[in-house]
Amino acid sequence: MIRLLKKLKYPGRWSLFRSDDRLLLIVFAVIVGICSGLAALLLNRSLETMLAWLHHYRVYWWAIFLPAAGAALSSLFLEKIVNEGAGHGVPEVIYAVSRYGGLLRLRSGFSRLISSCLTIGSGGSAGPEAPVVMSGAAIGSNIAQAFSLNDRQRVALVGCGAAGAIAAIFNAPISGMVFAIEVILGEWSTMNIIPIAIAAVAGTEVSRLLKGNQIAFAHRIFDIHFHDILACVGLAVFCALASVLLTRALRAMHHLSKGVALPLWVRAAIGGSMVGAIGYLLPYVLGEGYHAIHKAIEGGFSGGLMLVTAIALLKILATSLTLGWGGSGGIFAPCLVIGAFVGLSFHRFMAAVWSSVIWVNEGCFALLGMAGLISGIMQAPLTGIFLVIEISGGYEVIVPLIVVSTISTTLCHYLEPASFYLKDLVEQGQLLRPGTDARVLTDLSIQELLETDCICVHPDMRLADFLDIVKTSHRNHFPVEDRKTRNFLGMIHLDDIRPYLFDPAMHNAVLTGQLMNRHVKSVSLHDDLSDVLKKMNDDHIFSMPVVSDNRFLGMISKATLLDQYRKELMVQTGRF
Amino acid sequence: MAQRLFHIFRNTPLGRETLLQSIYFCQQMGVLPTVYIPEATKFLMYFENDVVQVDLDPSYLNDPETALTHAEHLLKAAKMKPELFTPKNFTASTLPDIPTNFEFMCCPRSISDLSSKIGLGYIGPRVRRIIQAARFPVLITSPVYKPWQRIAVFFGGSANAVNALRLGIRVATLTNLRLDIFTQAGKNDPSKYRAIVRDAGLEKSLENILEGWTFFEKKRFEDNLYDVPHDALVVLGAYGHGIIRDIMFGSMMEKIQSTISNNLLIAGPKYTVIA
Structure with a gap:
């Protein structure tokens, strides 16, 4: 067993x-x-x-x-x-x-x-x-x-x-x-x-x-013309703006709520009661809101341009209040609702301005708006396109869907370089997708890059003795340690001895302690490689000593780092 | 290479005893203590194949104004450079990630329960999860500061017991202390255990540090534990036997931790022996 x-x-x-x-x-x-x-x-x-x-x-x-x-x-x-x-x-x-x-x-x-x-x-x-x-x-x-x-x-x-x-x-x-x-x-x-x-x-x-095999929103056949596809460019712009507005409102509410010195559950209740008040006047903003999308797609949503625009804006506010103040849930369904009403608003606006043009049914624009919002806020155009195709059961909207999704994603990327899901991670430097610079550096450690073939010298060593060591070493850097405590004192670079090299009289007069650089910048074994690399770039240095608990452990150099970086990159991307 | 012991500081008298014990361990072993003064009651530890959420007993957040001073005072008194740990990564804004690349970790018997509940025979579920998942050995301290003068290894013959013995040898070598081995042999022939040690190539390492090897042949295991020196650091393995190791702490481990109040250094099933 x-x-x-x-x-x-x-x-x-x-x-x-x-x-x-x-x-x-x-x-x-x-x-x-x-x-x-x-x-x-x-x-x-x-x-x-x-x-x-x-x-x-x-x-x-x-x-x-x-x-x-x-x-x-x-x-x-x-x-x-x-x-x-x-x-x-x-x-x-x-x-x-x-x-x-x-x-x-x-x-x-x-x-x-x-x-x-x-x-x-x-x-x-x-x-x-x-x-x-x-x-x-x-x-x-x-x-x-x-x-x-x-x-x-x-x-x-x-x-x-x-x-x-x-x-x-x-x-x-x-x-x-x-x-x-x-x-x-x-x-x-x-x-x-x-x-x-x-x-x-x-x-x-x-x-x-x-x-049961149910499609979320009943399939409708839309008669889409070229001018409808042209109008999609404008819809994509509105969707992108709504996506950015939702992203910023959610984050702003979150920061606002954090500043209130009350327990989290009280803050959640405050946000919830504000949503309840909005919902009492306009029930469409409550819950997932799928029943509102049904009406929007079927083209049977009563109310004028002002009302549908107000629903879109108030849904953004209600979602921000719910999630930003401590409620639990996601933004997928609210995006679909907001997108549907952005689409509806845009259609009604177009119909009002160009009343002589025969536009496709407003339900089509509701669907396109949903894809535009999902694509924009997640910066994931394929998810937006396929989701709307599958939940509406219709393939004929594919061309305008691609137009809206791609333009909305691109515009959102300009306005908010990271998607809603990734924004915090990017800001904290925590997004480490495979094959990216940050991920490669995270997967490497100073310990595995340590070059331990350095010869340590002591500060009381004469230059003549030091030169004998230089002859046997292939490195340019020499760490100096205290003879008794083995504490790290500084470094000698070959350039430091050049002035005395061709003057034999100095070979027995100068001690290594007089030549060493005491103010050398060092790194610790547990430092982040990205910080180490930044230090090297800022100071234009190619190698640094690694010191821990006052002991010299080895050197870390850009050359070794690059070598290991390439190997790690090949492993992560699977390209050899 | 500087090795580190991770310690979570509890700003209470009990926490002071635990930190003193950690400092003593570090001094004996030449290890650097890395002290974490928590600012939230939760943190995550991501191990190789497990993620452990530690929900700290609220006493860890006692009087935050004095916590740093208290910890630094104890470290400076021991002439140790205070190295304080600040989390860099967060799974959620109130949920810091604690790295798991330390060489040792110090835990009281429980880190999630009120200190009034902690006593012999009780090791909290989070401490158990950490022992089960960690590559490093866990130092479970005695309730009060208790310096140790020798090493006692419990050896039952399993693969994990061999690892614990390696750890004991390492500690004894670094601290220049004598090492005792204790085995509940029962009806088994002691030569069987000696053969395991020989096959593991540990005979030579034991030559200079082994004080004695006691085989308990009679009485119950818990009754024999009176023979374990009170001033010994007890080294042992946990979760050592086959598939059961994933569920059970180990019967020997349970008996030891509920009978003796010595400091325990526990090697879990994932413990990686450092050469």
Whole structure:
């Protein structure tokens, strides 16, 4: 029995998988896809139940406090019960993938499902997609940990979890796959694509089996003309502006909330009550908001240009208040709602200005707006394009979709160089995608670059004796140590002895202690290589002594660094 | 190469005893103490195949104004340069990442529970997770500062026990202290254990430092523990036996930690022997 358990713990050692781990990853991808799909459906069902249950109470005035209660409970749950340092979820997954080989905590597999259910179910303006991505990714990571898979395999399973979750919640396998690769892993390699595709299929099948093969938004046929495609350029600009506005509003609210000296759950309640007040006047901004998208796509949304613009802006405000003040959830669903209303506003504006032109149905622009927002805020055009195609079930909008998504992504990139998910990571220097400079330098350590073939000399050594050492050494730098304590005192460079070299009278008169440079810049064994390299570049030096606890350990040079850098880069990119 | 011991400072009298013990260990071993004065009650430790979230007992954040002074005072009194650790990476804004590339780590018996709960027979779940996942040995200190004058290694014959013996030899060599080995042999022939040590190539290393090898043949293991010198640093392995190691701390380890109050230096299953 114990032998069997031991064998199960290390599947990588089975003869079936030993030669090539692709089959191993495929098997685990199916398991992770099913588990993450089930997690996504669990949240989906819970939200439906909670929203239906609370729906009857929305007519009462005190319903404005429901989002406050939900956000406070959600915050208390995360802070006091599961002790999770709360964030949006997706940046944490990307951080784990880029820095720690996809290691995620087990508690992350369920904590965000419960907290986001409380926030969104009570009316908070957020989406369930980021929590299910977090949950799926944590499931993948913990399955990989349980079966002792290596870093690369673990990262692939994290991607599988994210893909399975998105695929299940939207019934959209391609979107799940593209999202996992484009946003989570940021690396298109066949080793990852195959298991992720399989996990996305598994997640979708779980969803279809338990929920039926439903397309999120009913398919409509749109008659798109050239002038509609031209108008898409303008729509893309509006989408980009809305994306940037949402990104900045979310961050501004977060900073504002941090400055309030109140417990997190109280801050979440404050944000929630403000959302409740907005929702009392304009219920479209509450919850995920998919019912509003349905109406927008079907072209049956009553109200004029002012109202739809107000809904888009207030949804941005409500989402910022919910998430920025401590509620739990993601921005996927709010982006779809805001995008749909930006599309609708733009269509109505165009129809008002050029009333003689026969424009395509406004539902088409709602769809394009959704893609524009998703592409812009995540700076992931493929995710936006495939998601809208899959959730609307129509392929005929592909050309304007590409136009809106690519232009929106490009404009957003100009205005906000990093996407919403990556912004904090980039600012903290924590985004370490494989093959990037930061990642290569992080994976190298000073210890492995240490050149230990230096000959140490003592300060009381005569120049003549020192020259004998120089003859046997092939280095230009000589560390000087105290004879008794072995403490590092300074360095002698060959240039330092040049003035005395051709004057034999000085050879017995000058001591090395008089020649050495006492103010040499050194680095410690535990310094970051990026800092060391910056120091070298700033001071125009090619090598530095490594000193720890006053002891000379060796030299670090740019030449060795470059050599190791190339090797590491080749390993990370798989290009030899 | 300067080796480092990671210590999380608790600004209480109990924390002072723990830091004194760490300082003593560092002085004996020639290791640099790296002290972390936490600013949040949570942190993460990312190991090779596991991520451990440590939720500190709130007493770790006691009186933050004096924490630094207290820690520096103890280190300076021992003529050690205070090296304070500041987290560079954060998984979330209130969740710092603590590196796991130290050579040693010091833990009290529990870092997540109130100090009133800590006593013999109890090692907290987080400390257990750290021991299970870490490449470094973990120093579990006695409740009060207790200098040790000899090394006692518990050797049960498993692969992890061999690692623990290597660690004990390393400590004894660096500190110039004598080493005792204790084995609960029961009905097994002592020559079996000697053969394991010989096959591991440790006989020669033991020649100059071994004080004695005690084989307990009678009585229960916990009753025999009275023979372990009270002033010894006890070195032993944990999670040592096959698949069970992933679930159980190890029966010998549980008995030792619940019976004796010496300082314990524990090598977990992932402990990598430094040459």
